[in-house]
Amino acid sequence: MNTTPKEIIDEEVKWDKTKTIVSKTDIYGTILYANDVFSNTCEYSTLELIGEPHNIIRHPDMPKIAFKMLWDALKKEENFHAIVKNLTKSGRYYWVITDFTIDKDENGKVIGYTARRKSVPKSVIKKVEPLYKTLLDIEKTKGEKVSELYFNAYLNEEIGKSYDEFVVELFEEESQKEKKHLEHKKRMKGLSWFFFSDF
Ligand SMILES: Cc1cc2nc3c(=O)[nH]c(=O)nc-3n(C[C@H](O)[C@H](O)[C@H](O)COP(=O)(O)O)c2cc1C
DSSP: OSOOOOOOOOOOOOOTTSSOOOEEEOOOEEEEOOHHHHHHHHHHHHHHHHHHHHHGBOOOOSSSSHHHHOOOOOOHHHHHHEEEEEEEEOEEEEEEEEEEEEEOOOOEEEEEEEEEEEEOHHHHHHHHHHHHHHHHHHHHHOHHHHHHOOOOOIIIIIISOHHHHHHHHHHHHHHHHHHHHHHHHHHHHHHHHHHHOOO
């Protein structure tokens, strides 16, 4: 696979946000399965994806610590959630919330992992993006270890929960708000016949 850095385009790729992006990997993160939503969204064909490491869609805006936490959880056989900005083949991006689960064989041996991704509300991205930027800046100037220590201290002091809990709660909170806002808008629209028609 060609790994030369590609041009990054600061533009969201168009994708069907009602759908779920699914991939399965072996225990090393090599892609074994990608659904059509995945290949349509990341702009690689299934053939291009299968057998490749999952970092094929890693976006340079993502701090390393997010993936370290992911792998630490998976190695402990713990399911995990993360908010991830991914890179498409053309250099565009898409944000998702990802649910990672452990796949085991009939003897209970871990044989791989499954990731299911949904679109995230803009308000969640607005909260996570500056945090990831700070982590990335620390990582670049002070190194990965310092960024990890900062992130753990931040989660302890400012959030009071683990990254996984933070992601789940933030997503639930903002999705609820968005739903209420949409219902409100729908209600307004529903009454516009009353205010704007002449009978
Ligand atoms: C099931 C599964 C799904 C993954 N999905 C993504 C993904 O969508 N985007 C991503 O950047 N990394 C994903 N990863 C993490 C990658 O394996 C890798 O750790 C990450 O891209 C960081 O790459 P690097 O370690 O080369 O810096 C996934 C890992 C697993 C096990």
